[in-house]
Amino acid sequence: MTYFFETYGCQMNKAESASLEQLLLARGWTVSEYAETADLVIINTCSVRATAETRIHGRLGWYSALKKERNGIQPASNHREARPCEVPVKKLTLVVTGCMAERLKDSLKRDFPVVDYV
Secondary structure, eight states: OEEEEEEOSSHHHHHHHHHHHHHHHHTTOEEOSSGGGOSEEEEEEOOSSHHHHHHHHHHHHHHHHHHHHHTTSOOOOOSSSOOOSOOOOOOOEEEEEEHHHHHTHHHHHHHOTTOOBO
């Protein structure tokens, strides 16, 4: 199983992501270079600044398109780098954690059904 992290915000969020990563590695998970090929994506959020929340909402929209693409519904645009030509189709699990997730848990679940766990 593979994972991919997106971490927004302060040093505490970076440290929390590193701790979560160590737990995944200890359980045999491997890091994915691309979100598009990961089995699990964890978005560690920040709500200190409105710009961070806006970016995260945009990313959730992008992940919604990616999940649809994996189900053969529509293509998702690329975010960071060119992805490999052949991407195996597999289920994506999306987790949102961090202070924004804590503060907006109910609205994230309601407004972004793409999110599997908050």
